[in-house]
Amino acid sequence: MKETILNLVEQGKYLDARKEIINQNVVDTALLFEEISQQKLLIVFRILPKDLAADVFTHMSSELQKYVIESITDEEAVSILDALFIDDAIDFLEEMPSNVVKRILRNTNEKTRAIINQFLNYPVDSAGSIMTIEYVDLKKEMTVKQAIQYIKKIGIDKETINTCYVINSNRILEGVISLRQLILSDESTIVKDIMDTDVISVNTHEDQEDAAYLFKKYDYYVIPVVDNEKRLVGIITVDDILDVIDKEATEDIHKMAAIQPSEKEYLRTSNWVLAKNRIPWLLILMISATLTGGIIERYEHALQSLMILTSFIPMIMDTGGNSGSQSSTLVIRGLALEELYPSDLLKVLWKELRVSAIVGITLSFVNFLRIYFLGKTDILVALTVSFTLFLTVILAKVVGGVLPMIAKKLKLDPAIMAGPLITTIIDAVALLIYFSTATWLLGI
């Protein structure tokens, strides 16, 4: 299919291409457009039915959207915008440079402009910023028959008609009813009598992550969005939540690797921005490592008298860092998925103490076997290293488990308390344990 369309466009057979495009999925068409030369793309785009063109436009990359919008007339641009669902229009406008946004807003009618401006004012990542206003609102006094007729009349332009919301005369949200219930109910039933009054909604200013949590908890496909007066102002559909879930996970993963999160795809991000996102934490952590260096300097004489001790430093540091990362990762993810709450702090502490005891004993035992029997190291040195390892693992796991919990309690982002930061903290403590043990056991 794809090859056919590309060939047809190549040969200038645009009307044949149009026929094929109408039959295929809009997402695939949008992907295909990325491969057509820009000149020809405009021709193809212009001969598509208006609604289809708008639909394809929604799924194009923002680079291509920008090219198209800058190449077409003002009237064409406005007609595309009018055919978009409001959430898609906002997504698109947010990616455009301000001159494009201005040009479009200048040309739209006042009502659309007001709506768009209102949306652009919702906080980033708020429920309001991802909602759409194309929903079905029923009056509670309607009969099922009236409701279905109303849906038939207005439904065509709504993002979903499967879930309908019931409002009173002040637009206050009072109930919810599914198209399924309407279809399966008797025609003369009053909507009020069969609607579900236990409606779970989000406020426009709530975080999109909280909305995502409700979708996951209640297995919803749509959630209504209300303003501070509980008036229905929009809906969020689950397809947008899929993106939210991915985005939030990506954000956490990036933070856990000491990167400032960015929403842009890796290959589409400029080298300068990538570098800028990575340097701050690397600098902070590099300078913090001065502390560790200072500890080594303090014990220089001890090290000099028994140089073999130096060679175990990387192993102790790495194992401590890895042990701590494991615990902090589990806890950070648990907090993100709301499987763990700040009030579980003591439970986590107690659990990590016991788990780390098992892990610590195992690792230090294996380590002792390896360096004493295989490495032929002096027994006191082997004991020093193994004992340090044992304490380091316990400490790393406890610190790794507890710090994200404390961060959450302090309303900080737990994801910062991940591998890199934990490693830097544990490095210093591990070396202190190491040298203290060596001084004590080896008398240096």
Next chain:
Amino acid sequence: MKETILNLVEQGKYLDARKEIINQNVVDTALLFEEISQQKLLIVFRILPKDLAADVFTHMSSELQKYVIESITDEEAVSILDALFIDDAIDFLEEMPSNVVKRILRNTNEKTRAIINQFLNYPVDSAGSIMTIEYVDLKKEMTVKQAIQYIKKIGIDKETINTCYVINSNRILEGVISLRQLILSDESTIVKDIMDTDVISVNTHEDQEDAAYLFKKYDYYVIPVVDNEKRLVGIITVDDILDVIDKEATEDIHKMAAIQPSEKEYLRTSNWVLAKNRIPWLLILMISATLTGGIIERYEHALQSLMILTSFIPMIMDTGGNSGSQSSTLVIRGLALEELYPSDLLKVLWKELRVSAIVGITLSFVNFLRIYFLGKTDILVALTVSFTLFLTVILAKVVGGVLPMIAKKLKLDPAIMAGPLITTIIDAVALLIYFSTATWLLGI
């Protein structure tokens, strides 16, 4: 609401509690049940309407499910199972110990048993294992009126009626039509003429992650599942995909922290299992660190003659590790979200080279300032450290970016090529660079 119900149950006013429970969301009821003493819970559970009881059962924790199922009679257990959607029944059975599964299967009728056994045989994490068989299948010759009547008749027990699939006499999937289209179409239209024939489906044996990818790409709410002969056998609904997306992200996050992933919640996992999931990688990485120790041992004399060099080892190791983790994290996540493909290997290599040059210059410059001007270190030592840092950052970022790509090319899991492993590799290389530079610049 919650407090009221708990109070009513506490006072033995079960029928009043029942009334309240019927009015509230089943998910909330399931959460509430976790707080009721087990004796009283059974009473409450038994007086609920059968369908509601099954619905609540679906949302209970597996511990509570196990308790309930072990405490009720065989008939009651079978009647709950019959009222569950097949995907929920399978989720439940997969969590139960084998004696419970056997007991239930022994008591169900032959047909249900056959279906359940078939489901339990689908590979873990396959599309088949998360699908449900409660879908609406229309015949393509039906009129819209007949289709709607058919849906009214059979729809009540279907997980979704919003999307209906059209099959031929051999049950081969031929099209899809939404309830919305049916409602908005003329009653005498033939389904075949308005159905969409461009149906995207998954095979029962495909990975659930691939299914999730289709949901995200096409913004679907439901996707049909077909067998090898393209016969419709089930559907996957988007609410199950939300869990898949979370689960896959969690799995990657755990692997990236060198933990064997587990599906169970942190606090519900036993200490032994948690330890078992963490020890293998810690052991592997600990033993790999021997290499780093060996390198230090080899250069013991050089170190002894200039002990100050030792104190920079942790900083160089940590910065190298962190730099590598950043790149590997970005690339692993990019691969997981299908923003990056194995064929982008050279693009990633080239990008990381340029980004790492920027990062490397910045870090080594700041480091030079710090240790030469603030730390009053000898200029040649400062140069050695800074030069090592520069090369290490570049190398770490290139290795960190490229290894996950290569893993993907080799059909290995890229998530393994994350921080911990990269750190261990970079540690060794960084030390080699360090000592070689020191030998060359300082003549030791």
